[in-house]
Amino acid sequence: MKNQMHLEFSADSANESFARVTVAAFMMNLNPTVEELSDVKTAVSEAVTNAIIHGYEGKEGRISIRCKLEERTIDLEIEDKGKGISDIPKAMEPMFTTKPDLERSGMGFAFMEAFMDELEVTSTVNEGTTVHMKKRIGVLTPQDDFL
């Protein structure tokens, strides 16, 4: 099974909930557990919120989500064409934030890392940022090893 979708929407905070709910609905075919669903929703919410707050800094812009379902994996790419990140390893450190004034606590990447199996961030200053995440869905039963 390989199923794909592409979602593009304005960088508006009202779309944060739309984005995570849409991805959750799309992944239903994989029969996710309640916990897997909320893990993916949280990760999507973090990446989309970052694009709006940090990428576009509240200004107008577009956010794109590419989502692929393969066998038992959800593969997500969340992209903005905003200001980009100059020091990616630093940005990904837990508790690091460039916007403490906006009550950000620097947990977004830590949550994406904890809730997904793979997280890769690519970014170019003044061009934008892409967050690539993957997660295996569905618990493996011993029987599955023989398939």
Place this chain on the structure above:
Amino acid sequence: MNAVEEYKIIGDYLCVQMPKEIDHHNAESISEKIDQFIVKRNVNHVLFDFSETEFMDSSGIGILVGRYKKVACFQGKIYLIHMNAQIKKILSLSGIAKYMEILEER
């Protein structure tokens, strides 16, 4: 299910019934309202009730940390109740649970 949060004052406690979903879209207005109660109504402690809340992300952590910083100045406390598994998970990952009083249900 309430789409919007509700506020109630009991003594010097502010009880906030949190909304169904907490993200960057509504976090700022929740923080602002709570801060008004703290300043104008002499509230010392804030109790967050998550019984209606299905989803919260790092924006919610920002609300809690921000309110903690406000009330801690005058020995006020933050109480959390009725959190679902998703909220408990991000709370424990964030490492802020040790600054708050977690009330176990029943």
